[in-house]
Amino acid sequence: MRGRRFSRITTQFNDFFHSLPFKQRILISFVILITLAISAAGTISYLIASKEIQNNAFESSQETVNKTAQIMDTRLKNISTSIQSLMFSDAFEQMLRDVQNNDFLNYYKHLSALQFVFSQISYNEPLIQNVLIATPIGDFYSTSENRNPAQSFYDSDLYDKIKNSPKGVWYKGHADLFFSGNQRVLSFVTKGMHERVSSDPLNVFVVVNIKEREFVRLINQKSPSKDRNYVLVDAKGEDVIQDDVPNTYQFNQDALFLQQMRSGLQGSFFHEFHKADYLVNYTKLEIADDWVLIGTQSKDLLLQQVNGIKRTTLYIIVGFVLTSWLLSNYLTALLLRPLFKLQGLMRKVEDNQLSVRFESRYTDEVAQVGFQFNRMLDEINQLIGNVKFSEQEKRKAEMKALTAQMEPHFLYNTLNAIYCKSVLGENNDVNELILALSQMFQLGLSGGKDMMTLEDELSHVKQYCAIQQKCYEGLFEYELIVEDDQLLAYYVPKIVLQPLVENSILHGFKDKASEGRIRIQISEDDQMLHLLVEDNGTGVDMDKVEQGMAAGGNTKKGYALRNIRNRLQLYYGNESRMKLTNNDKNGTTVALWIPMNKGDHE
Incomplete structure (x- = not known):
C-alpha cells in the first residue's frame, strides 16, 4: 500500500x-x-x-x-x-x-x-x-x-x-x-x-x-x-x-x-x-x-x-x-565556455602568441579538440626551437672563431718582442717578459670562456703594457682611470682592450722615440659601459681604416678594429657601439659602448 x-x-x-x-x-x-x-x-x-x-x-x-x-x-x-x-x-x-x-x-x-x-x-x-x-x-x-x-x-x-x-x-x-x-x-x-x-x-x-x-x-x-x-x-x-x-x-x-x-x-x-x-x-x-x-x-x-x-x-x-x-x-x-575559450586561444595564436594552451579537467568532445590544438602548438614550438638552437650554435661558432683569430695575433707580436730581448742578451728582461706573458695567458685563457670581468680585462692590459714598456723602453707611458670601482665586476668579451692599446703602440707611435701617452678610461654612460683608449700618436686616415674594416678578411688593414667590431656585433648585436676619431692631441681615440652585464652569460 x-x-x-x-x-x-x-x-x-x-x-x-x-x-x-x-x-x-x-x-x-x-x-x-x-x-x-x-x-x-x-x-x-x-x-x-x-x-x-x-x-x-x-x-x-x-x-x-x-x-x-x-x-x-x-x-x-x-x-x-x-x-x-x-x-x-x-x-x-x-x-x-x-x-x-x-x-x-x-x-x-x-x-x-x-x-x-x-x-x-x-x-x-x-x-x-x-x-x-x-x-x-x-x-x-x-x-x-x-x-x-x-x-x-x-x-x-x-x-x-x-x-x-x-x-x-x-x-x-x-x-x-x-x-x-x-x-x-x-x-x-x-x-x-x-x-x-x-x-x-x-x-x-x-x-x-x-x-x-x-x-x-x-x-x-x-x-x-x-x-x-x-x-x-x-x-x-x-x-x-x-x-x-x-x-x-x-x-x-x-x-x-x-x-x-x-x-x-x-x-x-x-x-x-x-x-x-x-x-x-x-x-x-x-x-x-x-x-x-x-x-x-x-x-x-x-x-x-x-x-x-x-x-x-x-x-x-x-x-x-x-x-x-x-x-x-x-x-x-x-x-x-570551453568553445569560447578555444576560440579565444586561436585568436591569440593568430597574433603569434604560441605559448597559450587549452586546459580542461574534462574529456568530452570539446576538450579532445582542445588537446589536439595543444599538440599542434607543441609541434610548432618544437620546430621554432630547433631553428633557434641552430642559429645560436652557428653564432657561438662564429664568436669562437673570431676570438681564436685575436689570440694568435697578439701572441705573435709578444713573442717577437721577447725574441728581440733575448738576441740582445737582456736575460732579466726576458725572464720578466715571460712571467708577464704567462700571467696574461692565465687571464686570457679564462677557463675557455669568452667573457671575463672588466677587472681581469684591465689586469690583462696592464701585463701587456708592462711587456711593451720593456720592449720599447722610454717610448710611452699609460694611464688607467676607472671612475667607479663597481664597474670592475661587469663582464666584457675577453681581449677587447689590449688590441686597441697595441694599435696605439705599433701604429700610433711608429714615428716616435719617446713621450708617447696612452689613456685608458672606464666609465658609465647612459647605463652602458664606456671603454675609451686614447693616444697622442700620429692619428689615422679614417677613409683607409673604414675601407680596411669593410674589406673583411681580404686585408690586414684595420684587422684589430674589424675583429673587435665583429665580436661585439655577435655578442650584443646593435646594442653595442664602436667609434674611431682623431683627437686634439694629433692622436687617435677609440670608444666602445657595451651593455652592462654582471653575469657570465656567454
Whole structure:
C-alpha cells in the first residue's frame, strides 16, 4: 500500500517536473543540489572544526614557536660556522703567527688579506653587521666600517664574559661599542684559534655583531596573526632584544611565570597578564643556552575561532543558496565556455602568441579538440626551437672563431718582442717578459670562456703594457682611470682592450722615440659601459681604416678594429657601439659602448 502511494507521488512529481520549462528545471535542480551539498558540508565542517580547533590550537601554537626557534638556531649556527671558516683561512693563520711572535710589522698586510674573508662572511650571512678580531698587535676589521678607537675590546664587558668561558658567548642586544653609529646589535664572542697555531697564550678574540633589527624581523616574520606576540628573553626573564613594540608583560618580575618557564626545554601553559588569560608557548634555543623564545596569545581570541566558524558556515549556506538562483541564468554560457575559450586561444595564436594552451579537467568532445590544438602548438614550438638552437650554435661558432683569430695575433707580436730581448742578451728582461706573458695567458685563457670581468680585462692590459714598456723602453707611458670601482665586476668579451692599446703602440707611435701617452678610461654612460683608449700618436686616415674594416678578411688593414667590431656585433648585436676619431692631441681615440652585464652569460 505504501509502496503504491510512494510510486504514485513519484510519478506525479516527475510529470510536474517535466512539464516545467527547461530553464526552470535546471534552476530547481541546481538549487536543491547546492542547498543539500552546502548544508551537509557546512554542518559537518562546523562539527569537525569546532572539536578539532581546540585540540590543535595548542599544538599549532607550540609548533610555530618551535619552528621559529629552529630558524633562529639555524641562522645563529650559520654565523658560528662562518666564524669557524674565517679561523680556517690562511690569512687568519698568518695573523695568529704574528701575534704569537709579537710581530707588528705585517699588521697592514694581514688587515688587507682579511678583507676578502670579511666580505665573504657578510655576503653569506646578511644578519652580520660587522666582525672585529681583537689581538695584542692590533684590531682587524672590515675597512668599510669606522672603528671607534675610544673603546678597546679588552676594556669591555664582552672581554670579561669570554675570558671566563671555555666556549663562545652570546651577548644580548646593546649599542655597538666598537664601531661608530651606535647601531643596535647582538654579539657573539669566541676565542680565535687555528689548529696549526697554539692558542693558549695568544689572547685573540673574534667578535661578531648581528643586526638587532634584522634579527627582530626574523622572529616576527613567522608570527601567523596579530594577536600573537613573540619575545626573546634570557633565563632571568629580561629582554634579549628591543622590538618596535615594547614588551609590557614584565616577565622578570613574575616569579610564577619564571618557575613555569624553567620546567623544561619547551612547553605551554596558561598564565594571567593584565587580568586576562593568555596561552604561553616557550622553547629554549640550542645555540644560546639561556635564551628562551616566548609566544603569547589571548585565550579568548584563540577560542573565538570556533564561534567564527559557526557564523561563517551559516553565512556560506545562505550565500550559496542565493547565488544558486543567479547562476542558473549563466548555465548555458557555462556549457559553451570551453568553445569560447578555444576560440579565444586561436585568436591569440593568430597574433603569434604560441605559448597559450587549452586546459580542461574534462574529456568530452570539446576538450579532445582542445588537446589536439595543444599538440599542434607543441609541434610548432618544437620546430621554432630547433631553428633557434641552430642559429645560436652557428653564432657561438662564429664568436669562437673570431676570438681564436685575436689570440694568435697578439701572441705573435709578444713573442717577437721577447725574441728581440733575448738576441740582445737582456736575460732579466726576458725572464720578466715571460712571467708577464704567462700571467696574461692565465687571464686570457679564462677557463675557455669568452667573457671575463672588466677587472681581469684591465689586469690583462696592464701585463701587456708592462711587456711593451720593456720592449720599447722610454717610448710611452699609460694611464688607467676607472671612475667607479663597481664597474670592475661587469663582464666584457675577453681581449677587447689590449688590441686597441697595441694599435696605439705599433701604429700610433711608429714615428716616435719617446713621450708617447696612452689613456685608458672606464666609465658609465647612459647605463652602458664606456671603454675609451686614447693616444697622442700620429692619428689615422679614417677613409683607409673604414675601407680596411669593410674589406673583411681580404686585408690586414684595420684587422684589430674589424675583429673587435665583429665580436661585439655577435655578442650584443646593435646594442653595442664602436667609434674611431682623431683627437686634439694629433692622436687617435677609440670608444666602445657595451651593455652592462654582471653575469657570465656567454
